[in-house]
Amino acid sequence: MTKSQQIHSATILDAARRISPHINRTPVLTSATIDRLLNAQIFLKCENFQKVGAFKARGATNAVLSLDESQLLHGVATHSSGNHAQALSWAASLKNVRAYIVMPSNSSKIKVEAVRDYGGIITFCEPTLEARETTLAGILEKTGAIEVHPYNNEKVIAGQATAALELIREIQHLDIIMAPVGGGGLLSGTSLSVHYFLPQGKVIAVEPEQANDAYLSFINRKLIPSENPDTIADGLRTSLGSITYPIIQKHVHSIVTVSEESIVKSMRYIWERMKIMIEPSSAVPFAALMEGKIETAGKRIGIIISGGNVDLDDLPWMKNG
Amino acid sequence: MTKSQQIHSATILDAARRISPHINRTPVLTSATIDRLLNAQIFLKCENFQKVGAFKARGATNAVLSLDESQLLHGVATHSSGNHAQALSWAASLKNVRAYIVMPSNSSKIKVEAVRDYGGIITFCEPTLEARETTLAGILEKTGAIEVHPYNNEKVIAGQATAALELIREIQHLDIIMAPVGGGGLLSGTSLSVHYFLPQGKVIAVEPEQANDAYLSFINRKLIPSENPDTIADGLRTSLGSITYPIIQKHVHSIVTVSEESIVKSMRYIWERMKIMIEPSSAVPFAALMEGKIETAGKRIGIIISGGNVDLDDLPWMKNG
Numbered sequence: 001m002t003k004s005q006q007i008h009s010a011t012i013l014d015a016a017r018r019i020s021p022h023i024n025r026t027p028v029l030t031s032a033t034i035d036r037l038l039n040a041q042i043f044l045k046c047e048n049f050q051k052v053g054a055f056k057a058r059g060a061t062n063a064v065l066s067l068d069e070s071q072l073l074h075g076v077a078t079h080s081s082g083n084h085a086q087a088l089s090w091a092a093s094l095k096n097v098r099a100y101i102v103m104p105s106n107s108s109k110i111k112v113e114a115v116r117d118y119g120g121i122i123t124f125c126e127p128t129l130e131a132r133e134t135t136l137a138g139i140l141e142k143t144g145a146i147e148v149h150p151y152n153n154e155k156v157i158a159g160q161a162t163a164a165l166e167l168i169r170e171i172q173h174l175d176i177i178m179a180p181v182g183g184g185g186l187l188s189g190t191s192l193s194v195h196y197f198l199p200q201g202k203v204i205a206v207e208p209e210q211a212n213d214a215y216l217s218f219i220n221r222k223l224i225p226s227e228n229p230d231t232i233a234d235g236l237r238t239s240l241g242s243i244t245y246p247i248i249q250k251h252v253h254s255i256v257t258v259s260e261e262s263i264v265k266s267m268r269y270i271w272e273r274m275k276i277m278i279e280p281s282s283a284v285p286f287a288a289l290m291e292g293k294i295e296t297a298g299k300r301i302g303i304i305i306s307g308g309n310v311d312l313d314d315l316p317w318m319k320n321g
Numbered sequence: 322m323t324k325s326q327q328i329h330s331a332t333i334l335d336a337a338r339r340i341s342p343h344i345n346r347t348p349v350l351t352s353a354t355i356d357r358l359l360n361a362q363i364f365l366k367c368e369n370f371q372k373v374g375a376f377k378a379r380g381a382t383n384a385v386l387s388l389d390e391s392q393l394l395h396g397v398a399t400h401s402s403g404n405h406a407q408a409l410s411w412a413a414s415l416k417n418v419r420a421y422i423v424m425p426s427n428s429s430k431i432k433v434e435a436v437r438d439y440g441g442i443i444t445f446c447e448p449t450l451e452a453r454e455t456t457l458a459g460i461l462e463k464t465g466a467i468e469v470h471p472y473n474n475e476k477v478i479a480g481q482a483t484a485a486l487e488l489i490r491e492i493q494h495l496d497i498i499m500a501p502v503g504g505g506g507l508l509s510g511t512s513l514s515v516h517y518f519l520p521q522g523k524v525i526a527v528e529p530e531q532a533n534d535a536y537l538s539f540i541n542r543k544l545i546p547s548e549n550p551d552t553i554a555d556g557l558r559t560s561l562g563s564i565t566y567p568i569i570q571k572h573v574h575s576i577v578t579v580s581e582e583s584i585v586k587s588m589r590y591i592w593e594r595m596k597i598m599i600e601p602s603s604a605v606p607f608a609a610l611m612e613g614k615i616e617t618a619g620k621r622i623g624i625i626i627s628g629g630n631v632d633l634d635d636l637p638w639m640k641n642g
Contacts, residue, residue, distance in 0.1 A: 029370070110593075268633060271633060275597060275629035277592060278596075312638060318639070
């Protein structure tokens, strides 16, 4: 028995009910050009249009709203490279409680500013998992705040699962749902929603080659963390956790990896063709389709577009100019 | 009696029926942050998600589909600084006919490439109205193609009017509908749709200060063309036409102007907050709200977001870096 087996279908449905008054029901967009290119039907679940610009609003809101008043008294705390930091700060503001945020020093400027705008109290640390955890432990001890981990938390996972739940309810007969994988919160939630609500569907995860801990863990059937990986997909630099890994091992069909060049090209392609802003992490699943790594012919494929928080002064193609 | 009086409500409803199998029904997006900022309810009709990335697909499609086979035999032709050029090339391809496109030599690279991709046959000319018209006249004589003017054409105006028609049908009780104004095709169509289908609503047009021919024409109550104006809003460099001007004079409530700086700031603000790509011309109405030029308190305001065709290697804020 793993802890993950405690996330039932009812847990996800409860999360959906709990968070729906606060979050956006994001649109699902399609493109005739992309469908022709891939000889498939592609449905983009646009969590870049979610509150705080990323799916992370779902998990953080579910976690915060699941705590009672006495638990919230000393606030909440987390470590995050960006979107979860914004999400927890925003979710805490819904309940008027403090959010203590540990951020790695290489977090993008726009994400740091957004956390401040939402009222998060930031402490910077070295960009390693160890430094994040040590710094956070100190804050938890000092303040009495409750930790809301960015992904290794069942309430967070159940919250993230609601994106795929909405997609499955809106778009009938999907064959495949794709999601990027970093710490695995979105992926484990997605795979549980597919397991419960689209049992004939497959979940295919995609990861940057340069941050392939989930891929290595999956094929070796054991949790293999990565050490400070370097990828432009800044949301995917974290490693799987003890709760997300077993769910992924059990419910995900396969994990494929993509190159950095392909991530940037795919990101730009989506911007130009779809007229939507997506962040590099969001382009990772589409990059696998562009690289021909997944059989698409005639398939109906949903993709969770994870977020749209990008620094417009620091776009990846500017560096190539 | 002006020619404009020939565009009845039935003309617009016919256009909507004619083009609906081919064009996108674009979404209407909102933002809680923007609504708080302006103390209003703002509804963005996202024609940046339209075919060819702009509302121009509506007018061009209505014009092409209104011609019979014998009229289409020698193709269609136009002059356009960009989006209409793409739109007519694309609309012509629906009927497998040729599209001859006269483009000013300062058209953005991405728009020139897109016209080529849709199969348009391009002839470049100097960036003046006179050069466009002379070059086009030569092509019409040589090929026997039928001209589809970018805005001074009733079928085009009726097509553009369908964007506001969709917005009015989807969002109840709008107080104001805003649109940018260049040649006036979108604005005259929008004002006719509001006249027929939202009779208690006001149309407020917005124009760059540096291309203020519509503003000057409107307050002086006579058509005053501009000469080669310089604005970043490249879709709005053209002057009103003999058909669009009288409709605008009759049905538009007011025209306000905005600075170049404000257009760029507003464009970037929409990108960052809404995660959608809009072109400079599309940011012009929102810029008027940001400049406080329109009373917004408690109002329900629809804005036609005209297009999203932007060169990602040449963003306006890169020049300030």
